[in-house]
Amino acid sequence: MKKDRVVIALGGNALxxxxxxTTAESQLITAKATAKPLVDLIEEGHELIIAHGNGPQVGQIVATYEAAAGVPTMPFPECGAMSQGYIGYHLQQAIREEMLRRGIHKSVAALITQVVVDKNDPGFKNPTKPVGSFFSAEEAKKLQEEKGYIMKEDAGRGWRRVVASPEPVDVVEAPMIKTLVDAGHVVITVGGGGVPVIDKGNGVLEGVPAVIDKDFASEKIAEILDADYLIILTAVEKVAIHFNKPNQKELDRMTIAEAKQYIEEGHFAPGSMLPKVKAAMKFVESKPGRKALITSLEKAKEGIEGKTGTVIVRE
Ligand SMILES: Nc1ncnc2c1ncn2[C@@H]1O[C@H](COP(=O)(O)OP(=O)(O)O)[C@@H](O)[C@H]1O
Ligand SMILES: NC(=O)OP(=O)(O)O
Structure with missing residues (x-):
């Protein structure tokens, strides 16, 4: 079986x-369960580059600083970097432990990663990315008034703070990531989509208050590393059309043309399935031979073996 260079984007259920x-104890237990399907792929000989979300965690870190009396407020990009460290540490520990259990001796590096965004990205004018906990409509109104947060209803699950979500342009630490992957190490990177930074010229980078979508950041690093595969792992085994309706139909395979049509017809929810499908399309279109798969965490191994999931293909 061909050994692939695989970028994995881990969804919220993986953490x-x-x-x-939202306790650290619970996150570590979940990370240990997440490590198993990931190490299945490492055991098969694939090179793994792992990205993850951070919406709940970065929101929790920001809220903690805001609630602490006498402690200066922590800027959003710094909170993003903290979330990368916190989540990366858990995944790093969990993956290493699972590898050792199976007699695999590899290092796992969790990198604080900066991702360049365009300061004129339209995302800054229209915040869409939900972060932190869920609130009732009443609590949301209070937060909006007292803290000036922008609050939006999140897919019937409650109200959440939303922040800007600009598109990733470049990954600052890409050369280091490539060196580590080429040397056979497992790399956790662009956590939470990366810490968003703008390029001020002459090598000066400045963090901005935003959260990059981790599916788009995963796609970006997959292109840069010339990966064979982008695998987006979430809570569902397959992408569906007519999702959650009596005529729901799960898809084994979706061409770019079909995906464009389904997007136009509104089958993929913005902020959940839509960015995954768009990231998968972008990767597949970027170079012939590149493959993208959307499936559940538990089915990662079967998915890469072509037994399940939704494969996105050129035609
Ligand atoms: N057309 C669709 N097909 C499958 N799942 C969909 C679709 N539209 C929305 N979803 C929902 O989107 C979820 C994935 O988005 P989300 O939970 O935001 O991602 P993440 O796993 O990255 O945290 C799925 O678990 C499913 O509930
Ligand atoms: N950064 C990011 O996309 O986080 P979530 O997947 O948690 O929303």
């Missing part, structure tokens, strides 16, 4: 089995 339990 919080119960979205209401």
């Amino acid at each position: 919080q089995a119960d979205p209401k339990d």
Whole structure:
């Protein structure tokens, strides 16, 4: 079997089995479960570059600083970097432990990664990315008034703070990531989509208050590293049309033309399935031979073996 260079984008369920339990203890337990399907792929000989979300975690870190009396407020990009460290540490520990259990001796590096965004990205004018906990409509109104947050209803699950989500332009640490991957190490990178920075010229970077979509950041690093595969792992085994309706149909395969049509028809929810499909399309279109798969965490191994998931193909 061909050994692939695989960029994995881990969804929220890979870090919080119960979205209401946001404790570090619970996250580490979930990370240990997440490590198993990831190490299945490493055991098969694939090179793994792992990205993950950070919406709940970065929101929690920001809220903690805001609630702490006598402590200066922590800027958003710094909170993003903290979330990369916190989540990266858990995944790093969990993956290493699972590899050792199976007699695999590899290092796992969790990198604080900066991702360049365009300061004129339209995303800055229209915040869409939900972060942190869920609130009732009443609580949301209060937060909006007291803290000036922009609050939006999140797919019937409650109200959440939203921040800007600009598109990733470049990954600052890409050469280092490539060196580590080429040397056979497992790399955790562009966590939370990367810490968003703008390029001020002459090598000066400045963090901006935003959260980059981790599916788009994963796509970007997959292109830069010339990966064979982009695998987006979420809570569903397959992408569906007519999702959650009586005529729901799960897709084994989707061409770019079909995906464009389904997007036009509104089958993929913005902020959840839509960015995944768009990231998969972009990767497949970027170079012939590149493959993209959307499936569940548990089915990652079967998915890469072509047994399940939704494969996105050129035609
Ligand atoms: N057309 C669709 N097909 C499958 N799932 C969909 C679709 N539209 C929305 N979803 C929902 O989107 C979820 C994935 O988005 P989300 O939970 O935001 O991602 P993440 O796994 O990155 O945290 C799925 O678990 C499913 O509930
Ligand atoms: N950064 C990011 O996309 O986070 P979530 O997947 O948690 O929304």
